[in-house]
Amino acid sequence: MILGYVRVSTVEQNEARQLVTMEKYNVEKVFTEKVSAKDTNRPELQELLEYVREGDTVVIHDFSRLARSTKDLLDIVELFEYKNVTLISAKENIDTSTPTGKLMLTMIGAINEFERTNLLERQREGIAIAKAEGKYKGRKEVKVDNFEEYYSKYKNRELNKSQLAKELGVSRPTLDKLIKEHEENNAK
Structure with missing residues (x-):
């Protein structure tokens, strides 16, 4: 069976481009959720992980939809390998049923984590500079009348x-x- 996993971080975000990917790969069942990927404790992801069976294929638009950290990504891939499930990432053009796909997955996961760490570090540095200059006030407070x-x-x-x-x-x-x-x- 061909399964798909679609995730956006917030309710405001749109999953349309990911759904196009699901159609392209003729996905039969899609697990969709609107939550952050800070960890793997996500209801639809957990349901997908329990649902997959030997010989299934899981399609994702890109790795960032499945996991934020390399560790989580590799843990999920390891579970798929244990269950003899193939993972296809459309954006990265990776298919874990091939040796090249397995190698590329490991390398891309490491690069993604490196980039994310660098981005967060630059963000912290920028906020520190803005605070020192008195320009950073943080997010606007949300007020709800009544x-x-x-x-x-x-x-x-x-x-x-x-x-x-x-x-x-x-x-x-x-x-x-x-x-x-x-x-x-x-x-x-």
């Missing part, structure tokens, strides 16, 4: 967190922060 009304709906189970976040137009982590701040302010 949050108490929305919070009551959440507490009364009229809305779950996903619905509430969508209604407020914020991400789940931002909603969690708003709820925590609201509860701390009301506990005083």
Whole structure:
């Protein structure tokens, strides 16, 4: 069976280009989620990892959709190898059923992690310089008028967190922060 994994980091992002890849490879079943790839603890990824069977092929648009770190990527590939599952990454043109594909996967994973580490380091340096010059203020604080009304709906189970976040137009982590701040302010 040909399976696909599609992931975007936030609800606002669009997975259209990844879905084009799924069509191109005639993917029969797609696992889709809108969460960060900070680790492999993602519901749809875990479902995919449990679902795959010997002889299946998993198609991804690119490696960054599957894993953020080389370690996570290689752990997933190792699990696929154990289950005799092929991984195809369209953007990198890698097919793990070939020796060249296996070699390239290891090299690309290492390069991706190197690039990500360098990017984060440059970002930290830039923020430090901007702070020293008094130019960095951080992200703008998210304020929601009449949050108490929305919070009551959440507490009364009229809305779950996903619905509430969508209604407020914020991400789940931002909603969690708003709820925590609201509860701390009301506990005083």
